[in-house]
Amino acid sequence: MKLNHFLSFAALTALALTGCSKDPESDNTAKLEVRLTDAPGDFRAVSLDVRQIEVHLKDEKEPDGWQFLTFNPQMVNILDYVNGKSALLVSTDFAPGDIKEIRLILGPNSTVTGTDGFVYDLKTPSGESSGVKLKLDKVTLRQNETFQLLLDFDVARSIKERGNWDKNKKKQERYILKPVIRLVAQALSGGLRGTVMPAAALPQILAIRSSLTPADTFSTAADASGAFRLLGLPSGTYRVELYPTTTAPANEPAYRNAVRAGLVVTSNQETVLAPVSLN
Structure with missing residues (x-):
């Protein structure tokens, strides 16, 4: 060279x-x-x-x-x-x-x-x-x-x-x-999408490529309906972490963090995460 x-x-x-x-x-x-x-x-x-x-x-x-x-x-x-x-x-x-x-x-x-x-x-x-x-x-x-x-x-x-x-x-x-x-x-061109409930929790979502060391992290936030979507993800196995950014009203269950592991993302396909509850 x-x-x-x-x-x-x-x-x-x-x-x-x-x-x-x-x-x-x-x-x-x-x-x-x-x-x-x-x-x-x-x-x-x-x-x-x-x-x-x-x-x-x-x-x-x-x-x-x-x-x-x-x-x-x-x-x-x-x-x-x-x-x-x-x-x-x-x-x-x-x-x-x-x-x-x-x-x-x-x-x-x-x-x-x-x-x-x-x-x-x-x-x-x-x-x-x-x-x-x-x-x-x-x-x-x-x-x-x-x-x-x-x-x-x-x-x-x-x-x-x-x-x-x-x-x-x-x-x-x-x-x-x-x-x-x-x-x-x-x-x-892999993708990942899902829905978080309740939408009022306004969660931050981290998609962490756990198949890589050290891990690579992508982030987004859910919209007003609780939906989120990440595009342009490299192929690999991901762990999704969801963090509420608000507190629940006094008469409702408290919001809690949630984690979903073992999600496989492949090129030219969009992986769909099952609905996640933060209550």
């Missing part, structure tokens, strides 16, 4: 950044996810110093088209995410429109642990001020839709031993990083 104007390897993170969305029907937002998975390599660990993730919203020749995504810098062992596992890096509300590129930024403290148990520095030929850009082909974020960018990192092809490495003098400088990443872009 060619290293371009920013060794933007922020997409590699072992801890997910949790996102919280508004009711998709009440605003004009889409939702953007960036996730990481990995093809295994012959190492014990590959810890990347992840600093930043950006997307480009304009023609690639326009330098002002880059936009930062909300992300907490952190170290991540990408070998934790192999064999179908993936890490959620970013989950954020985003304005509908086209995305042209994604850029990943890496800090200076990345390391690789060899099969000998020794921890080696992991550097890039042009330093951490250069970068990796991944171009996107016809990616459009639409209102009420979640769009996922999956970064498939190939460890075996990305980490190379230096040709002039001297094991007696510079053991820490054995490996260099030349990222090879396959980018998979897909729209996620």
Whole structure:
């Protein structure tokens, strides 16, 4: 993979950044996810110093088209995410429109642990001020839709031993990083809806994707009839938590929190939750 104007390897993170969305029907937002998975390599660990993730919203020749995504810098062992596992890096509300590129930024403290148990520095030929850009082909974020960018990192092809490495003098400088990443872009269009009683409780609803660690959370509120709906949800198993925001009148039973677990959401389908009572 060619290293371009920013060794933007922020997409590699072992801890997910949790996102919280508004009711998709009440605003004009889409939702953007960036996730990481990995093809295994012959190492014990590959810890990347992840600093930043950006997307480009304009023609690639326009330098002002880059936009930062909300992300907490952190170290991540990408070998934790192999064999179908993936890490959620970013989950954020985003304005509908086209995305042209994604850029990943890496800090200076990345390391690789060899099969000998020794921890080696992991550097890039042009330093951490250069970068990796991944171009996107016809990616459009639409209102009420979640769009996922999956970064498939190939460890075996990305980490190379230096040709002039001297094991007696510079053991820490054995490996260099030349990222090879396959980018998979897909729209996620699952949904979840239900009804809460009594509507006067004005509950807040959290849909928590419990099949992901750490969990990803989406939120909305019931309308005046007690109905709620969340669109653009990624596939997975969810736990729905409902919290009244008002108190019951003196002559009525008190409002109580409610939880419904084990709800499966799949792409292009809307899961219907049985009516929930908060009394």
